[in-house]
Amino acid sequence: MSVPLRVRAVREDRGRFASLRGARVLIYWPHGLGDWVHLGAVLPLLEPSNAYAITRFGDDYVSVMEENGHASALFSGTLAPGDGDELGVRHLGMSLKHCDGRAVTLTVPHPLDEAVREFAPGVVLWTDYPETEGRTAYPFHTKARNLARLLVRPERLAEFDLSSPLPNAVDFEAPPQAQRVVDERLAVFAPPGTPLCVLSRTGVTASRKNWGDGSEARRFVALMRATSARWRFVSMDDEDLGEGVAGFRGLFAGTEQPFARLYKALAARASLFVGIPAGPLHLTMARGDIPTIGVWLAHHPDWYDEPNSNAIHLVGGYVRERGFDRRPATMTRPPSLAHRLRYVETRSIDADAVVDAARELIG
Secondary structure, eight states: OEEEEEEEEEBTTBSOGGGOOSOEEEEEOOOOHHHHHHHHHHGGGSOTTSEEEEEOBOHHHHGGGTTOSSSEEOOOSOOSOBOSGGGTOGGGGOOGGGTTTOEEEEEEETTHHHHHHHHOOSEEEEOOOOOOTTOSOTTSOSHHHHHHHHHSOHHHHTTSOTTSOOOOOOOOSOOHHHHHHHHHHHHHHSOTTOOEEEEEOOOSSOGGGSOTTSHHHHHHHHHHHHHOTTOEEEETTOOOOSTTEEEHHHHHTTOOOOHHHHHHHHHTTOSEEEEOSSHHHHHHHHHOOSOEEEEESSSOGGGTOOOOTTEEEEEOHHHHHTTGGGSHHHHHSOGGGOOOEEEOSSSSOOHHHHHHHHHHHHO
C-alpha cells in the first residue's frame, strides 16, 4: 500500500533551497552510484540547521550513505536501482518540472513509507544534478562542487577552504555482518595477506569510456601475475580475464547484501584498484587509502573526483584531442587540487602503462 504525503518540492535552481532554515529535507536522489559518492562531499556543506534524509528506489546505492552522519539513509526495500514505476509510484509520484517550490503529494510505498513517516519531511529536494564536463571554473570545477554552488549560500561556502580536497561524508567501513560475509567468500580465493586487485573495465553510461574490449585488462592480469602468482583479481564486470580472476557477482551471489555494503567490505581487503570513471572508481577515490589507477579514455579527472595522493590517472589521447584538458576546470584549479596525471599519446591505454603506474604506487 502506498501512503500519500504532502510536502514542498524544490530543485537545485528553483524553490530557494539554499534559503531553508530549520527544515526537514528529504533528498530524493535517483542517480548513479558515482553520484551518490560525490554527494558525500556536498552533504557537509549544506545548511546545518536543517535535518536531512536521503533515498531512492535501489538499496544497492542507498547503502552508500549508511551511517554518514549528515543525512539518514532511508531504504526502499528493493535492491536494484529503478524509478518505482514497477510499484506504480514512479519517482514517488513527482515530476521534476514541478519541483519549483510548490506543494506536491509524495506517494510512498511500503516499507519506505514507515521510514519517511518517521523522518516527517516538510521539503523534498530532487535535482537532475547538472553535468558540467569541465566548463565551470574553480572552486566549482567538479560536478559536485558546482552542485554545492547551487545548494549552499555563498556566505556559508566562504566558511570552507575550497582550495583543499573536500572531505567525504560517506562511512567507508562496512557493517560487521557484510564484512564477515565478504571475508568468508574471499577465504579460499584470496586468503588474508593475498594481494588483491579490483578491476572495473566498463560502466553503464557511455561505452566510449570503457577500457577497450578486455584484451588489455587480460594482459594486465597476466603481467601482474608474472611478477607474483599470488595476485588475485576481482572483476567488477564478471569477465573471464585469465587465471586468478573471480567475478564480483559470482563471488557474492546470494548474500542478500546491497551492493555498496559488499563493495565497502571488498575495498577493505583491496591492495590495488584499476578502473574507468564509474561508481567503483569514485567510491575508491573518495575512500582515499587504496592505491588507485584511473583509466580515462573519454573524460578528464578534473571534472569529478577530489584528488588524493594514492591515485594515478592515465588519460588517453582522445581527451587532449578534444581539448578537455584546456577547459576551465583544469585551467583554473590550483595546484593543491591537482590529480597525478599521466597523459598518453594514443587513444587506447595499454596494459604496460597500467603496470608501470602500479609499480609507481605499490612498488
